[in-house]
Amino acid sequence: MSEPNLNAPSLELRGLTLRYEGQALFEGLDLTVKAGRFTALLGASGVGKTSLLRIAAGLAVPDAGGVQAGDGQKLAGRVAWMGQQDLLYPWVRALENVTIGSKLRGERADKPRALALLAAVGLAGRERALPKELSGGMRQRVALARTLYENRPIVLMDEPFSALDAITRAAMQELAAKLLAGRTCLLITHDPLEACRLSHSLYVMAGRPARLGPEIAVPGHPPREPDDEALLHKQGELLRALLEASGV
Amino acid sequence: MKTVLRPLVTLLGLLGLWWAVARFAGIPDFLLPGPGEVAQVLAAQRGFLLQNALVTLVEIVLGLGLGTLFGGLLALAMVFSRGLQRWLLPLLLLSQAVPVFALAPLLVLWLGFGLASKVLMAVLVIFFPVTAAFYDGLRRTEPGWLDLARTMGASNFSVLVRVRLMAALPAFGAGLRIAAAVAPIGAILGEWAGASEGLGYVMLNANARMQTSLMFAALVLLAGMTILLWVAVDVVLKKLLHWAPDM
Numbered sequence: 001m002s003e004p005n006l007n008a009p010s011l012e013l014r015g016l017t018l019r020y021e022g023q024a025l026f027e028g029l030d031l032t033v034k035a036g037r038f039t040a041l042l043g044a045s046g047v048g049k050t051s052l053l054r055i056a057a058g059l060a061v062p063d064a065g066g067v068q069a070g071d072g073q074k075l076a077g078r079v080a081w082m083g084q085q086d087l088l089y090p091w092v093r094a095l096e097n098v099t100i101g102s103k104l105r106g107e108r109a110d111k112p113r114a115l116a117l118l119a120a121v122g123l124a125g126r127e128r129a130l131p132k133e134l135s136g137g138m139r140q141r142v143a144l145a146r147t148l149y150e151n152r153p154i155v156l157m158d159e160p161f162s163a164l165d166a167i168t169r170a171a172m173q174e175l176a177a178k179l180l181a182g183r184t185c186l187l188i189t190h191d192p193l194e195a196c197r198l199s200h201s202l203y204v205m206a207g208r209p210a211r212l213g214p215e216i217a218v219p220g221h222p223p224r225e226p227d228d229e230a231l232l233h234k235q236g237e238l239l240r241a242l243l244e245a246s247g248v
Numbered sequence: 249m250k251t252v253l254r255p256l257v258t259l260l261g262l263l264g265l266w267w268a269v270a271r272f273a274g275i276p277d278f279l280l281p282g283p284g285e286v287a288q289v290l291a292a293q294r295g296f297l298l299q300n301a302l303v304t305l306v307e308i309v310l311g312l313g314l315g316t317l318f319g320g321l322l323a324l325a326m327v328f329s330r331g332l333q334r335w336l337l338p339l340l341l342l343s344q345a346v347p348v349f350a351l352a353p354l355l356v357l358w359l360g361f362g363l364a365s366k367v368l369m370a371v372l373v374i375f376f377p378v379t380a381a382f383y384d385g386l387r388r389t390e391p392g393w394l395d396l397a398r399t400m401g402a403s404n405f406s407v408l409v410r411v412r413l414m415a416a417l418p419a420f421g422a423g424l425r426i427a428a429a430v431a432p433i434g435a436i437l438g439e440w441a442g443a444s445e446g447l448g449y450v451m452l453n454a455n456a457r458m459q460t461s462l463m464f465a466a467l468v469l470l471a472g473m474t475i476l477l478w479v480a481v482d483v484v485l486k487k488l489l490h491w492a493p494d495m
Contacts, residue, residue, distance in 0.1 A: 059395050081399040087392045091414045091491045104402035104410055132493045150400065 008153035008184040009078075010035040010070030011056065017064035018051055024209040025051055028065070031203065031212060033154075033186045035070060038177065038222055040195035041188040041212075042238065043205035044246050049188040050084075052205075053158050056186065057081040069154070080152040082160040086143040088131040094118065095127035098145045110149075117145040121175060137168035141175070148179055155180055157187040161194065170226055173197050177223035192238040196231045198222050204238070206245030213241070281461040286468060289461040296450075301469045303446040307363060307435040308477065311370020315431075316424060318371060319378030323420075327386040328408065344376050348434060352441035361442050370434035377426040385419025386412050418492045421485040428481040432474050 011033040018025045025048040033039045043049050054060040056067050057079055069075050088097045098117060099109035118127050121141040131139055140161065147155060160176075161169045177198050189195050195202045196218050204213040216238070218224070224231045263283050269275070270282035277285070290297065322340070326333040352369060359365035389412045397407045439448025447466045454462035 054395075057395075057399050059398060077401055079399065081396065083392045083395065085392055087390075087396045089393065089411070089414065090493060091417070101400040104397050104400050104406050106406065130491050132491065 007071075008036045008182065009073070011075075011154055011184055011186065012068045012070055013052070013056060013065070014068070015065035016052065016055060016062045016067075018048065018055065018060075018062050020051075026211070027209040029210070029212065032070075033184055034201065035184050036182050037200040038180070038185045038187065038198050040199035040202035041186065041205055042192060042195045042202055042242065043188070043190065043210070044242065045190060047205050047207075048210045049190075049205055050158055053081075053156050053186065053188050057156050075154075078152050079154045079156060080147045080150045082143060082147050082155070082157045084159050084162060086131075086136075086139040086160075088139055088142055088146075090131045092130075093127065094123065094129050094131070094134065094142050097131065097142055098149050100146065101150050114145070114149055117148050118142070120148075120179060121145045137164055137172065140164060140168075140172055144172070144176060144179065152183075154184045155186075157185065159189050159191075162189070162191070169194070170197075174223045192235045192242065193226070193231075196235045196238065197224050197226065202238075204241055204245060206242070213245075278458055278460050281464055285461045286464040289465040290468065293462065293465070297447075297465060297469060300445055300447050300450050300466075301473060304432070304435055304439070304448065304470070305473055307366040307438070307446065308370055308431045308473070310363075310367045311374055311434055312428060312431045312477070312481075314367065315371040315374030315427060316378050319375035319423070319427075320382055320420065322375065322379045323382035323386060324413075326383055327412070340376070340379060343372065348372055348437060352437045355438065356442035361444050365441075366435045366438035366443065366446070369438035370431055373434035374427040374431055377430070378420070378423040381423025381426070382416055382420040385416030388419075389415045418489055418494070421489055424481060424485065425478070428478045429474065431477065432470060436470070 013029065013031040013033075016029040017027045029052070031041075031052075041049055041052070051060060055062050058067075058075070059081070067075060069078065088094075089100060092100065095111070095114055095118065096103070096109075098114040099111065102109040115124075115127060118124060121144050123138060123141055123145070126134070126138065129138075131142070134142065140163075143160065157176075161172045164172060173194060187195070187198060199218060199222060201215050201217050203215060205211070206213070216234075218234050219230045220228065267283050270277075270280050273280075322336060326336050348369060351372065352365075355365040355368055359368060393411055393415060394407060397411050402410070435446070436448040436451075439446040440452055443449040447470050451463050451466045454460070454466065
């Protein structure tokens with residue numbers, strides 16, 4: 001399923017500062033998410049990853065700093081966001097969940113496109129199912145189709161697969177990497193394997209106030225095979241780095 | 249099958265208990281008539297009783313409809329505007345702080361012996377559980393659903409109508425179930441305070457004339473109506489909220 005005319009810009013986070021109850025979660029944080037690439041942000045729970053992503057999505061306001069698109073145009077309307085849960089609305093069927101953005105904006109739903117996207121995520125024939133009739137993995141597929149339906153050049157993902165079992169998660173990672181290729185993606189995760197499989201480059205976020213480590217490039221192209229030797233080596237390295245950063 | 253059988257067993261058990269107490273406890277008939285006598289009265293005076301039951305049913309159903317509508321709109325108004333909420337919340341509490349019992353004679357005095365005073369009483373009893381439950385549901389929307397809608401470019405109004413309202417419907421349903429169960433209170437109280445027809449009026453008169461069997465017959469009819477009303481509301485809600493995970 002190829003989407004025409006993406007022209008994905010880079011996403012630039014500049015000098016972000018966020019304080020929570022007097023303590024700085026991060027201070028003057030800079031990050032460039034490269035255009036059309038998959039970037040992963042890796043860190044322990046509570047380090048401020050979700051807050052950072054929410055700022056990038058326009059859902060939270062930083063105490064200082066800002067977020068821009070690399071092409072100088074406005075960000076509004078060009079960013080899609082995937083949360084930790086699938087966030088399907090239980091009162092509408094799978095198809096209407098995919099096109100929910102149109103409905104929320106008061107536009108006409110593009111039903112044929114939504115059906116094609118559901119087929120692309122492997123849910124052909126399930127468009128009439130209610131969310132409660134779908135498994136966790138299927139629901140996450142609908143959420144992915146919904147993200148694709150929005151057709152935004154920038155996609156932000158907040159551990160969207162963390163609630164899935166290992167096998168379903170691996171399948172979803174492959175699907176996401178394939179279908180989101182060409183977009184500027186920022187994925188935050190606490191799973192080194194997920195970060196290594198999906199990203200062109202990744203960063204480790206640690207400390208308080210949190211800082212980003214140097215860019216780490218993973219050899220090869222995503223989605224990498226789960227038994228790829230370079231990937232497994234990298235994953236081990238990363239886990240060690242994360243453990244050291246957490247001071248255990 | 250079990251859903252029909254279980255209440256039936258409970259009903260038969262209660263009837264048996266009632267019969268045994270009336271038969272063997274040595275309580276005189278004018279204090280506690282047995283089920284048989286009450287059934288006789290029900291049969292003998294069915295025209296009179298049904299006619300009065302219909303009056304009460306109309307009061308209850310009108311009260312439930314208007315109370316639900318009013319309660320729902322009140323909750324929406326309070327969520328829509330913080331300013332309105334600050335004005336309405338104290339009024340809401342006040343409406344429940346004044347006992348309905350104390351209001352009944354006043355309402356009859358103002359609105360007369362007819363339908364209006366009873367319906368208003370029923371509305372006063374019914375709207376509160378609906379408002380309270382719905383308002384609560386509207387304020388507790390899953391934050392992720394709101395975030396998602398916002399990143400998709402939904403306006404505040406669209407979020408309220410298409411997300412928060414829908415998400416609050418199960419809570420609204422819970423309030424409505426309570427309202428259906430307590431709905432007869434207002435109508436009966438209104439009839440006690442002053443009426444010329446209705447089951448409450450029948451009971452009051454029968455009580456004054458020591459016609460205990462007639463009182464019980466009216467009571468049985470009232471309980472039956474309340475249960476049927478609740479079941480009807482429950483069936484409709486289950487149909488409308490079939491999407492909810494816990495329905």
